[in-house]
Each structure stands twice: as C-alpha cells, then as structure tokens.
Amino acid sequence: MSTRAVPPRETTPAPALNDRALGWLRFIWDKATTPDDWSDQGEPLPWWDRYTAPPMCSFPRFDVHNMAYVLPVMLEATPAWREVYTRIADELVRRYTSFWGAVDWCTLIGPDPGADRYPPAWQAFIPEPLRGRYAVPGWTGNGIEPWGLQPDPCGADGNVFYRGWLNLVLGIRRYVSAEATEHQPIEITGYQSRRFTWTHARIAEFISAQFRSRPQGPHCENTKIWPFCVSATGLGLKLYDALLGTDLSEPVPRWFDYLRRHYMSLTRSGELRTFALYYDPIEERLHSLPGPSVAHGVFPCLLYMYPQDREFSLRIYELAMRRLGWSDPDLSLGRLQADPNHLSTALWMAHEIEDTATEERLRDYVERAYQPRFFGEENDRFAFWFGYDSTWPRGQVNAILMLVESGSPGAWWRIFHQPVPASTSEPRLRGVDYPGIGIRRAYNDMARRVLTIETTAATPSRRGTPTSFTIDRLPAPAEVSVTVDDQDSAGWHVTGGDSLQIDLDIDDHRIQVAFPGGSSR
Known part of the structure; x- marks a missing residue:
C-alpha cells in the first residue's frame, strides 16, 4: 500500500x-x-x-x-x-x-x-x-x-x-x-x-x-x-x-x-x-x-x-x-x-x-x-x-x-x-437562513483581505426566494466592495460598526467581500 x-x-x-x-x-x-x-x-x-x-x-x-x-x-x-x-x-x-x-x-x-x-x-x-x-x-x-x-x-x-x-x-x-x-x-x-x-x-x-x-x-x-x-x-x-x-x-x-x-x-x-x-x-x-x-x-x-x-x-x-x-x-x-x-x-x-x-x-x-x-x-x-x-x-x-x-x-x-484557527478578528457569516440557503464554502483570504462565500439552495423548493445574512467583524464595513457571481453588487447595507447585511436570492452564488487592506482579483 x-x-x-x-x-x-x-x-x-x-x-x-x-x-x-x-x-x-x-x-x-x-x-x-x-x-x-x-x-x-x-x-x-x-x-x-x-x-x-x-x-x-x-x-x-x-x-x-x-x-x-x-x-x-x-x-x-x-x-x-x-x-x-x-x-x-x-x-x-x-x-x-x-x-x-x-x-x-x-x-x-x-x-x-x-x-x-x-x-x-x-x-x-x-x-x-x-x-x-x-x-x-x-x-x-x-x-x-x-x-x-x-x-x-x-x-x-x-x-x-x-x-x-x-x-x-x-x-x-x-x-x-x-x-x-x-x-x-x-x-x-x-x-x-x-x-x-x-x-x-x-x-x-x-x-x-x-x-x-x-x-x-x-x-x-x-x-x-x-x-x-x-x-x-x-x-x-x-x-x-x-x-x-x-x-x-x-x-x-x-x-x-x-x-x-x-x-x-x-x-x-x-x-x-x-x-x-x-x-x-x-x-x-x-x-x-x-x-x-x-x-x-x-x-x-x-x-x-x-x-x-x-x-x-x-x-x-x-x-x-x-x-x-x-x-x-x-x-x-x-x-x-x-x-x-x-x-x-x-x-x-x-x-x-x-x-x-x-x-x-x-x-x-x-x-x-x-x-x-x-x-x-x-x-x-x-x-x-x-x-x-x-x-x-x-x-x-x-x-x-x-x-x-x-x-x-x-x-x-x-x-x-493543526486545528482550524478560531480567530475573533476575521470576518464571519451569521444569521444564515439554514436550511433554506446552504453554504458550500466560506473562508477568509487574509493576505488579499477577501471573504469568499459559495451558496446553494439547501431546500430546493425555496430556490429563487429572497434571503439575507450578516457579515460581521469587518474593520470598516462602509468601505467594502461586494461582488456576486463576478458582478459588482449593490445588494448590501451597513448594519453596525463592524457588520453589514447581504440581500440576495436562494440559489447557487459566489460572493466575494473585499474589505480594507486588499482587494479581490
């Protein structure tokens, strides 16, 4: 073997x-x-x-x-x-x-x-x-x-x-x-x-x-x-x-x-x-x-x-x-x-x-x-x-x-x-409407300062219906840029000193949130 x-x-x-x-x-x-x-x-x-x-x-x-x-x-x-x-x-x-x-x-x-x-x-x-x-x-x-x-x-x-x-x-x-x-x-x-x-x-x-x-x-x-x-x-x-x-x-x-x-x-x-x-x-x-x-x-x-x-x-x-x-x-x-x-x-x-x-x-x-x-x-x-x-x-x-x-x-x-680091300073998702929407992948690239999220319809009958979730622990949420499926998105708004809400439909999406200190490419 x-x-x-x-x-x-x-x-x-x-x-x-x-x-x-x-x-x-x-x-x-x-x-x-x-x-x-x-x-x-x-x-x-x-x-x-x-x-x-x-x-x-x-x-x-x-x-x-x-x-x-x-x-x-x-x-x-x-x-x-x-x-x-x-x-x-x-x-x-x-x-x-x-x-x-x-x-x-x-x-x-x-x-x-x-x-x-x-x-x-x-x-x-x-x-x-x-x-x-x-x-x-x-x-x-x-x-x-x-x-x-x-x-x-x-x-x-x-x-x-x-x-x-x-x-x-x-x-x-x-x-x-x-x-x-x-x-x-x-x-x-x-x-x-x-x-x-x-x-x-x-x-x-x-x-x-x-x-x-x-x-x-x-x-x-x-x-x-x-x-x-x-x-x-x-x-x-x-x-x-x-x-x-x-x-x-x-x-x-x-x-x-x-x-x-x-x-x-x-x-x-x-x-x-x-x-x-x-x-x-x-x-x-x-x-x-x-x-x-x-x-x-x-x-x-x-x-x-x-x-x-x-x-x-x-x-x-x-x-x-x-x-x-x-x-x-x-x-x-x-x-x-x-x-x-x-x-x-x-x-x-x-x-x-x-x-x-x-x-x-x-x-x-x-x-x-x-x-x-x-x-x-x-x-x-x-x-x-x-x-x-x-x-x-x-x-x-x-x-x-x-x-x-x-x-x-x-x-x-x-x-x-080699446990996954439990950082209290990296951006995270919360308030995800699971099991309506599912998350295939969600990770931070801190070198590029980009949070990448891949979603899917965990409950197929809810595909296409609206949903939202929060991203917090952001250093300056008003200064982020958000793309959905490689297109600039305006479907988000700041909800707090370190948080924002993303609004989208339940479906297969790739979301990138670039926060201060770097940008997506």
Missing part, C-alpha cells in the same frame, strides 16, 4: 462541500433539531440508530457521538461559517447527557440474568469457557463487585465509553463553535434520573487521572477493557490539549505501549494473530476473534488511534487489510460479505492516508453495494442504505463514510494536530 505524508494545513481553502456532504448535513440537521424526548419518560425518534452492531453498540448514544465527527471536517470548507455546526453539536450534547444517553448504565444493573440464553450470533463475543455464565459485551453491569452501584455515569470507575466519547463530543463542540465553554456546568442524568454536575474541564481531568493510575486502561462494561473505547477516550484528551494547550493526554502513549505488549500478537511470519476485542482483568482473559476475523478487532479502533499514533495505526491497518485480503487487487470484494462498519472504516483510512489504489477499489465496491441515494420529500438529503430494510439510514455506519465525502485527505489528522 502506497501512502503519502500527512497533508499540512493548507493556506488555500479546502474543497467546497459536495452535494452528498450537503445532503448529509441536511439530514443530521433534521435529526438534531427535531424535538424528541430522551428522558426516562420518553424515547428517541426511530431515526436515531440504536440498531447497528448489537449487542455492543445498539444504543442511541453511539449515533450521537458518531454524528459529531463530520462537523469539524466540514468546517475546513467553511471556517467563516460555524453556526450550523454549533447548533447541531449543542443538540448532540443535550441528548448525550440525558437518560437515554446513559440508558445502559442506568438500567443494566448487576449480573445479566439472561447470560445463559444469548442467541448463537452473540456467542462469538464471549470466551468459550465462560459462555453461559458471562455477560455479553453491551451489558454494562452497574453494581457488579468490586465497584458496586455507581449512580453517576460520568464519574464511575468503569463506563469509560460514556465519559470518553462525551469528552470527545464536547471537544468537537468547542472546536466548531470557537467558544470557551470548558468551565460551564453540564448536568448529566444518571441512575434513577439523579443529576450530576460536571464541566468539560473536570471530565478531561478525571479521564487523564484514570489513564495515569491504570496503565492497562479504564474499563467500559464491568469488567471489560476495550481498545476501541480506550483509544476513543484518549482521542478526546488529545483534542482537548490541541484546543487549550494543556497536557492531559500525556499518559496516553503509555497505554499504547501497553496495548502493543499485551493486547495484540503476531505470528512468526509477521501476520496478525491476536488483537483484543477486550481484556477482562477480573477473569484475566483476553478475547480476540479467531483466524482472519481477528482483523475485525482492528477496524473500529483506527479512527481513534490514527491521530494519536500514526506509525502504529498504519502498521495495524496494513496487517488487518492483509489478513482479510482486502489489499489484494486480485480479490473480488463482492464475495466477502464484509461488515459495513469495518469496510467503511477501511475506505476512510485509505482516503485519509492517500492509499489511492485501495481507496479506488473499496470506493467502487461501496458505490455498487451500499446503495448511495438522495432521499426526502425534495430529494435533498443523502445517505447510504447498506442493504438494510429500514425507513431511515443507519447513522453509525453513514457517519464514517461521510467523512470521506466531506473532507480531503488528512482532514481528520489536521483536526487534532
């Missing part, structure tokens, strides 16, 4: 959001902003994915945090327009901290009374000697000794997959909003609907302390330690450090060393032999899938490990692809019956690292087998259906593929190493 170096943060703008990305944004906007009741008296609407990857991931919380990942990737194309991503992130945080966000921790109490009645498909997730008396992954087991009942889902000894992903979602919210909210109180619903007050900063500090005290990693369900969950938890700390200049992720590389030494092994010929789905420190047992299936333990981790340890991630990616034969150009992918989650992650990884030959092979398969289509009353939403007979697209799997549709190679790496 041929890969290139990580692309640096470009001074030229990222590619504009394509129709698929805009269609996915339209759909996740619907999901985020349509009211539903996530309290213990209600239930999430059915478009929230609590169906994928049972028994481990079939909780709506997994759809919530997966849905957040595309927001900072999309921001590369629209760094001067953040409000739609911030609103979506706010709605995700609200749901994540609800009863349904921690429904497993609040309701799956003690040992599982049905441990001897699991369906055959679930038995592969349990070590053979323990089957019939051991809780399947996904049974959180709040209350199991030696920890006992812990009502706070965020402050528990275990349940790291709850607070780890919450920390990552909060980091994404701070990234896309550019607002310093890390010390604002957050109310989290726990056991018997008790409320617990945290802040983003306290959550990050608590996680960091757990990493320092537990070299093997904190556990998720009682009593399982998952590289999948622990690596995601470490990534949330990395984003926190990237945004705030802290060093809370400092102990995480030691966990990666522990993983290499204890949670995986190779054959004498250098092939992947074991890679832990999880390790149980009470039973002192590592569980890995057998044969080539061992590679399926790798793919869920790649998205989280890659920005933290690139060299190691590239190595296990290549090992997993070779173990399954997915890197073999002579192998027909159509014969594989591959798990969509894992093949989608393989496609994302190939795209991210510019493994172009593999990306082309996998993309061709995805386009033929995973049913990409626009949908909705106006055919303005987009998703993949993956062969599922469902009314709504599966959010968890789509979330990974939409990273490929929405960002250029290296976009995910750059979020954690």
Whole structure:
C-alpha cells in the first residue's frame, strides 16, 4: 500500500462541500433539531440508530457521538461559517447527557440474568469457557463487585465509553463553535434520573487521572477493557490539549505501549494473530476473534488511534487489510460479505492516508453495494442504505463514510494536530437562513483581505426566494466592495460598526467581500 505524508494545513481553502456532504448535513440537521424526548419518560425518534452492531453498540448514544465527527471536517470548507455546526453539536450534547444517553448504565444493573440464553450470533463475543455464565459485551453491569452501584455515569470507575466519547463530543463542540465553554456546568442524568454536575474541564481531568493510575486502561462494561473505547477516550484528551494547550493526554502513549505488549500478537511470519476485542482483568482473559476475523478487532479502533499514533495505526491497518485480503487487487470484494462498519472504516483510512489504489477499489465496491441515494420529500438529503430494510439510514455506519465525502485527505489528522484557527478578528457569516440557503464554502483570504462565500439552495423548493445574512467583524464595513457571481453588487447595507447585511436570492452564488487592506482579483 502506497501512502503519502500527512497533508499540512493548507493556506488555500479546502474543497467546497459536495452535494452528498450537503445532503448529509441536511439530514443530521433534521435529526438534531427535531424535538424528541430522551428522558426516562420518553424515547428517541426511530431515526436515531440504536440498531447497528448489537449487542455492543445498539444504543442511541453511539449515533450521537458518531454524528459529531463530520462537523469539524466540514468546517475546513467553511471556517467563516460555524453556526450550523454549533447548533447541531449543542443538540448532540443535550441528548448525550440525558437518560437515554446513559440508558445502559442506568438500567443494566448487576449480573445479566439472561447470560445463559444469548442467541448463537452473540456467542462469538464471549470466551468459550465462560459462555453461559458471562455477560455479553453491551451489558454494562452497574453494581457488579468490586465497584458496586455507581449512580453517576460520568464519574464511575468503569463506563469509560460514556465519559470518553462525551469528552470527545464536547471537544468537537468547542472546536466548531470557537467558544470557551470548558468551565460551564453540564448536568448529566444518571441512575434513577439523579443529576450530576460536571464541566468539560473536570471530565478531561478525571479521564487523564484514570489513564495515569491504570496503565492497562479504564474499563467500559464491568469488567471489560476495550481498545476501541480506550483509544476513543484518549482521542478526546488529545483534542482537548490541541484546543487549550494543556497536557492531559500525556499518559496516553503509555497505554499504547501497553496495548502493543499485551493486547495484540503476531505470528512468526509477521501476520496478525491476536488483537483484543477486550481484556477482562477480573477473569484475566483476553478475547480476540479467531483466524482472519481477528482483523475485525482492528477496524473500529483506527479512527481513534490514527491521530494519536500514526506509525502504529498504519502498521495495524496494513496487517488487518492483509489478513482479510482486502489489499489484494486480485480479490473480488463482492464475495466477502464484509461488515459495513469495518469496510467503511477501511475506505476512510485509505482516503485519509492517500492509499489511492485501495481507496479506488473499496470506493467502487461501496458505490455498487451500499446503495448511495438522495432521499426526502425534495430529494435533498443523502445517505447510504447498506442493504438494510429500514425507513431511515443507519447513522453509525453513514457517519464514517461521510467523512470521506466531506473532507480531503488528512482532514481528520489536521483536526487534532493543526486545528482550524478560531480567530475573533476575521470576518464571519451569521444569521444564515439554514436550511433554506446552504453554504458550500466560506473562508477568509487574509493576505488579499477577501471573504469568499459559495451558496446553494439547501431546500430546493425555496430556490429563487429572497434571503439575507450578516457579515460581521469587518474593520470598516462602509468601505467594502461586494461582488456576486463576478458582478459588482449593490445588494448590501451597513448594519453596525463592524457588520453589514447581504440581500440576495436562494440559489447557487459566489460572493466575494473585499474589505480594507486588499482587494479581490
């Protein structure tokens, strides 16, 4: 597999959001902003994915945090327009901290009374000697000794997959909003609907302390330690450090060393032999899938490990692809019956690292087998259906593929190493009538002192109707010049000491606002 170096943060703008990305944004906007009741008296609407990857991931919380990942990737194309991503992130945080966000921790109490009645498909997730008396992954087991009942889902000894992903979602919210909210109180619903007050900063500090005290990693369900969950938890700390200049992720590389030494092994010929789905420190047992299936333990981790340890991630990616034969150009992918989650992650990884030959092979398969289509009353939403007979697209799997549709190679790496600058002095858009009008691109060229905006009709039936939005943080708004589709425009007026309003119709337009100190050309 041929890969290139990580692309640096470009001074030229990222590619504009394509129709698929805009269609996915339209759909996740619907999901985020349509009211539903996530309290213990209600239930999430059915478009929230609590169906994928049972028994481990079939909780709506997994759809919530997966849905957040595309927001900072999309921001590369629209760094001067953040409000739609911030609103979506706010709605995700609200749901994540609800009863349904921690429904497993609040309701799956003690040992599982049905441990001897699991369906055959679930038995592969349990070590053979323990089957019939051991809780399947996904049974959180709040209350199991030696920890006992812990009502706070965020402050528990275990349940790291709850607070780890919450920390990552909060980091994404701070990234896309550019607002310093890390010390604002957050109310989290726990056991018997008790409320617990945290802040983003306290959550990050608590996680960091757990990493320092537990070299093997904190556990998720009682009593399982998952590289999948622990690596995601470490990534949330990395984003926190990237945004705030802290060093809370400092102990995480030691966990990666522990993983290499204890949670995986190779054959004498250098092939992947074991890679832990999880390790149980009470039973002192590592569980890995057998044969080539061992590679399926790798793919869920790649998205989280890659920005933290690139060299190691590239190595296990290549090992997993070779173990399954997915890197073999002579192998027909159509014969594989591959798990969509894992093949989608393989496609994302190939795209991210510019493994172009593999990306082309996998993309061709995805386009033929995973049913990409626009949908909705106006055919303005987009998703993949993956062969599922469902009314709504599966959010968890789509979330990974939409990273490929929405960002250029290296976009995910750059979020954690070269964040989009959150300048308070550069012009920005606000008051955009979304989802009437959509924004494909919005960026400032500060060398030329030009703000460029590309619009579209996010709701096609509103094409041609009037709209307006504000541009603020302008040094001298009365002195700007505005062009629309390369023609001088008079459809704007000053509204404040640093702001102006642009009036236009909802359609495909290219707008340039040249402000003092430079001019468009």
